[in-house]
Amino acid sequence: MEKRINDELSFKLKTIFEDAMNTYGRQDFARLETLEADDLYKRQIDNYHDLKNRGLKEVICKFKVNALMDVNKQSDEMVKVKFRASLENYIVNAKTDEVVSGIREYIVENIYEVLFIKATATKTSICKSCGSEIDVSKGKCEYCGTPVTLKSSDWIVYNYKQIMGN
């Protein structure tokens, strides 16, 4: 059974997901890293570079959650949410800006299933500088001293998938 949780949390999670999607759309990776779990962040960076190597760029803009469809509290540190959201999403040739997939300035509506975790639930991370596994609570890499990127909120996006849409 779905368990309803308080509206303040739902609103917070909606705001974080909108921020993450629009930040990814702007390719502001420094900020994106503060909104997401490291594994998701790395996959998105990989996806960006994969497209870039093929001369392409994904455009995501005007991402807006329109409805909260389900809130399912999995534990004190994990919440699964279903959102209906609208956005512009298309792929362009990075050089010519010509649309190669999707439609420019056309709003599509998708449904996303998003898993959020408490940022404090991620106790280890990988150092960006030397690749060592680091204890997030220490604030910096014990091997090379590189500071750990702090998350922007107590909740972060752990994973998401598009479950319906154009």
Ligand SMILES: [Zn+2]
């Ligand atoms: Zn290090």
